[in-house]
Amino acid sequence: MDMDMGTEAAWPAGRFCLALHGGAGTIVCPEVEQAAWHAALQSALEAGRAVLAADGSAQAAVVATVQALEDCPLFNAGRGAVYDESGSFSLDACVMEGAHKRAGAIAGAPDVANPVLLAQAVLEEGFSVLLGGAGAQAFARAQGFAAMPAEYFATAQRYAQWQAVRGGQAASELDHDAAARLAQPLREDGKLGTVGAVARDRAGNLAAATSTGGMTNKRLGRIGDSPLVGAGCYAENGVAAISCTGTGEHFIRSVLAHQVACRMRFGGQDLSSACAAALAEMQALGGQGGLIAIDAAGRISLPFTTRGMYRAWLREGEMGGTGIF
Amino acid sequence: MDMDMGTEAAWPAGRFCLALHGGAGTIVCPEVEQAAWHAALQSALEAGRAVLAADGSAQAAVVATVQALEDCPLFNAGRGAVYDESGSFSLDACVMEGAHKRAGAIAGAPDVANPVLLAQAVLEEGFSVLLGGAGAQAFARAQGFAAMPAEYFATAQRYAQWQAVRGGQAASELDHDAAARLAQPLREDGKLGTVGAVARDRAGNLAAATSTGGMTNKRLGRIGDSPLVGAGCYAENGVAAISCTGTGEHFIRSVLAHQVACRMRFGGQDLSSACAAALAEMQALGGQGGLIAIDAAGRISLPFTTRGMYRAWLREGEMGGTGIF
Numbered sequence: 001m002d003m004d005m006g007t008e009a010a011w012p013a014g015r016f017c018l019a020l021h022g023g024a025g026t027i028v029c030p031e032v033e034q035a036a037w038h039a040a041l042q043s044a045l046e047a048g049r050a051v052l053a054a055d056g057s058a059q060a061a062v063v064a065t066v067q068a069l070e071d072c073p074l075f076n077a078g079r080g081a082v083y084d085e086s087g088s089f090s091l092d093a094c095v096m097e098g099a100h101k102r103a104g105a106i107a108g109a110p111d112v113a114n115p116v117l118l119a120q121a122v123l124e125e126g127f128s129v130l131l132g133g134a135g136a137q138a139f140a141r142a143q144g145f146a147a148m149p150a151e152y153f154a155t156a157q158r159y160a161q162w163q164a165v166r167g168g169q170a171a172s173e174l175d176h177d178a179a180a181r182l183a184q185p186l187r188e189d190g191k192l193g194t195v196g197a198v199a200r201d202r203a204g205n206l207a208a209a210t211s212t213g214g215m216t217n218k219r220l221g222r223i224g225d226s227p228l229v230g231a232g233c234y235a236e237n238g239v240a241a242i243s244c245t246g247t248g249e250h251f252i253r254s255v256l257a258h259q260v261a262c263r264m265r266f267g268g269q270d271l272s273s274a275c276a277a278a279l280a281e282m283q284a285l286g287g288q289g290g291l292i293a294i295d296a297a298g299r300i301s302l303p304f305t306t307r308g309m310y311r312a313w314l315r316e317g318e319m320g321g322t323g324i325f
Numbered sequence: 326m327d328m329d330m331g332t333e334a335a336w337p338a339g340r341f342c343l344a345l346h347g348g349a350g351t352i353v354c355p356e357v358e359q360a361a362w363h364a365a366l367q368s369a370l371e372a373g374r375a376v377l378a379a380d381g382s383a384q385a386a387v388v389a390t391v392q393a394l395e396d397c398p399l400f401n402a403g404r405g406a407v408y409d410e411s412g413s414f415s416l417d418a419c420v421m422e423g424a425h426k427r428a429g430a431i432a433g434a435p436d437v438a439n440p441v442l443l444a445q446a447v448l449e450e451g452f453s454v455l456l457g458g459a460g461a462q463a464f465a466r467a468q469g470f471a472a473m474p475a476e477y478f479a480t481a482q483r484y485a486q487w488q489a490v491r492g493g494q495a496a497s498e499l500d501h502d503a504a505a506r507l508a509q510p511l512r513e514d515g516k517l518g519t520v521g522a523v524a525r526d527r528a529g530n531l532a533a534a535t536s537t538g539g540m541t542n543k544r545l546g547r548i549g550d551s552p553l554v555g556a557g558c559y560a561e562n563g564v565a566a567i568s569c570t571g572t573g574e575h576f577i578r579s580v581l582a583h584q585v586a587c588r589m590r591f592g593g594q595d596l597s598s599a600c601a602a603a604l605a606e607m608q609a610l611g612g613q614g615g616l617i618a619i620d621a622a623g624r625i626s627l628p629f630t631t632r633g634m635y636r637a638w639l640r641e642g643e644m645g646g647t648g649i650f
Contacts, residue, residue: 101578101610107457107548128547129574132432133458135546221460222453223432230555230580249454253426255555258580259587267591285426 007313008272011298015316016052017200019300020044020065022075022310023193024245024290029308029324037074041312041322044068048197049314058199058207058241059097059120065197066093066116066209073155075310076193078114081153081213083162089153090214092227093119098206098235103129105227106136111147116211118145119227130227158216165217194226196233196243198294202316206241206294208233208257215248224248230258238296239265240274245309246282246289254282260293271295275303332638333597336623340641341377342525344625345369345390347400347635348518349570349615354633354649362399366637366647369393373522374639383524383532383566384422384445390522391418391441391534398480400635401518403439406478406538408487414478415539417552418444423531423560428454430552431461436472441536443470444552455552483541490542519551521558521568523619527641531566531619533558533582540573549573555583563621564590565599570634571607571614579607585618596620600628 011017022041029037048065052058070078077091084090093115094105104123107130112118121143122131131139141147194212201207210233212226225232225248232248234257235241242257251257256278263274275293282289283305290304292311302311307325314320336342347366354362373390377383395403402416409415418440419430429448432455437443446468447456456464466472519537526532535558537551550557550573557573559582560566567582576582581603588599600618607614608630615629617636627636632650639645 096578103578108460127574128544129577130548130553131544131546132548133546135433135544138545219453219456219460220463221456221458223455223457228455228553228555229577230553230583234580249452252454252554253421253428255559255580255583258555258583262584262587263591265591266588266594269591 007300009299011315013204014202015298016202017294017298017300017315018045018048018052018061018065018197019292019294019302019313020048020069020195020197020311021243021245021290021292022069022195024304024306024309026306027308027324034324037310037324038322040072040074041310044072045312045314045320048199052199052201052316055202058201058205059095061199061201062197062207062209063095063116063120066195066211067114069195070114070116070211075195076213077195077211079153080155080158082158082193082216084214084218085220087162089150090218091115092214092224093209093211094227094229094233095119095123095209096207096229096233096235098237098241101236102126103229105130105229107223107227108133108221109136109140111137112140112145113148113152116209118143129229132223133221161216194245196245196292198241198243198292200294200296200298204237204296206235206237206296208235208241208243210243225251225256228252230255232257234258234261236261240271240293240295242291242293244289244291247287250282250285250287251289253285254278256282256291260291264295271299272301272303275301279303279305332625334624336640338529339527340623341527342619342623342625342640343370343373343377343386343390343522344617344619344627344638345373345394345520345522345636346568346570346615346617347394347520349629349631349634351631352633352649359649362635362649363647365397365399366635369397370637370639370645373524377524377526377641380527383526383530384420386524386526387522387532387534388420388441388445391520391536392439394520395439395441395536400520401538402520402536404478405480405483407483407518407541409539409543410545412487414475415543416440417539417549418534418536419552419554419558420444420448420534421532421554421558421560423562423566426561427451428554430455430554432548432552433458433546434461434465436462437465437470438473438477441534443468454554457548458546486541519570521570521617523566523568523617525619525621525623529562529621531560531562531621533560533566533568535568550576550581553577555580557582559583559586561586565596565618565620567616567618569614569616572612575607575610575612576614578610579603581607581616585616589620596624597626597628600626604628604630
């Protein structure tokens, strides 16, 4: 478990706080490339900071932050998403605000440039919480979201990853050896890059957002934790906002984001203890990953069980920072 | 809030317990028809009892119970499911066992006679937790589940309900008045009949299952709480097993089933207090519905905020019972 980056102290009410992640995993990031990643993380952080510094809401800030991460081809969300088993893209996202616990999410949207904006449109419409597949696509068109061509999302790197995974999986597909596949769920080429953000605004409201292209070569129709309220995304004023990344199935079974909030709300645990305990429980199920969390007092926790997690954080009046390992 | 039917006492370890629901809502069930409903509930209860009495697992028992409810055209799950907005069927189900917190779920499967069996196949395969739409259908075919014709699911009553709802919704669709639709989410013709079961077997294992046809005339791709681990279905050994029914979006935002378990696990609340508090919080968000829950000590709680909830319960050595209002 990684250190919490010295953010266990509370932060004065009325000042905003923000954190983001760009995925966790067995990160292999050569030193010469690290500067580009830090710059991308910093740039997304600035998108959220700009919203909060203009008295914007926590919801608007996490959406702006995730939108910036989706627009960056380095991360597996929006542009730069991984290929699914059909060679297409299948995008999941969720937004939740903590004041009224309103939420919107989409699963398996094939062609929206910014899945987090579509999820926010579901939230704002207020009729459904989660729309899947063709329904998400129909809603996108009805709301005026353009259908982006596959070339918008495609990157040479993701294509190479997809081909590599397909080569590796052929044997286990043939003998239906699910255990063998489960034994390596966080291969560097298969699972990196879910993105997310959590924020507390000047009014004290909390919000969380998560967005992902899922797993490389993922099975048709597979829905991971990212678009599921309580699993990969959760926000509740007075408690915490949480966004997760990792082996989605284990996060779903652990109801991980909500578990962190419940450990605090009902068990009186502090933020970092709650995060560590929930992650340890998920790890005991065989999973790996990390999360970012902000509590009502402005504490920030960024723990992960993997070699690294792309992440960044700031609090109003502080420099903030970015991290990979 | 309804009474808990006098099941607040613990039940000896080594003896099984079982409860089921057939949906909550503004039930209008003429006295002359009530006997048929009680008989259907009793029959499903016996299906689960037979499994548990033969030393079967809690998981096998909740699946057998829900399968019986799916096979009965009175309930909105499997045969007798409601029509979606395209005039088709869109079936959701989830199974979770509490020993290892394994879970399987499907959302938007169009043609499987027993969605709960398909959800169990997802659980047993162990690779994914939640499969949606075309992915659920492809998995069904790969697992040998027959594609049932629409006539298998169709009932004259559901068709009439669908036509009635479509007539009523035309105006609100035209002016996009989501608020008007949200104001009447539990219309008797629109929301009855999600089914579910919870059980404790003789070995002390807990399990829960939920299955539904969703809301009458539901929007393409809308995923409610039923197939979502933590929202409409949750099981954790040593704590509780819970299955929910009601206005799905409010149950998702409340992460209701998991919230009940967390109130007990981290807050030390007893089963009926935890259920009542979680339902009250969901109601404060504007929702309605009910749940069934069994704790590790064999207590049973069957609360609902609506006029009625079809339900049944038994404990090894007891008569058990069925209820509507």
